[in-house]
Amino acid sequence: ALHYTWSPEWRQAIAIGFLGSFTTYSTYEYESLRLLQEGAWVKAGLNLFGSLVLGLIAVILGVALGRLLIGGTEP
Template structure:
């Protein structure tokens, strides 16, 4: 049960931060480009890498903190950081084909899934 609480607490904080950061950046950009989402995704990657680099290999990372920060907070702030972290791990292990499949597959297939989901949703409600 404690595991769920760590994830939930981190998730609540992460989703609030995403909402705030994305909104502030988007208002500052005053553009049609989704600068808020872009900023959140890049900050998420930086933070995920920073936290993992600082704790995982050197200082130890208690499982509870991993759940709170990486799974809960980062999962709600942006899953893009996890996607990039996993891609970086594939590169690190020399799995270039899998890296390409992961990045290309999620980006291209994800785009078509959004288009398909939008069309399906509109079809259902029409």
């Protein structure tokens, strides 16, 4: 039988990072669904599209800052 032991770092990365992202995403979707069910269409739209756009802006700014800090220009 094959036996593979994950290092503590990999276990944490999977448990916290990967699985944590699913709970964050599902909460985001659940809250959007609840707003839609309550008829709060504008709030649901702001939640869905606002989170998407603000998240993308945060990534763009984070990449730009990272490039400034390391002095690189590669993607």
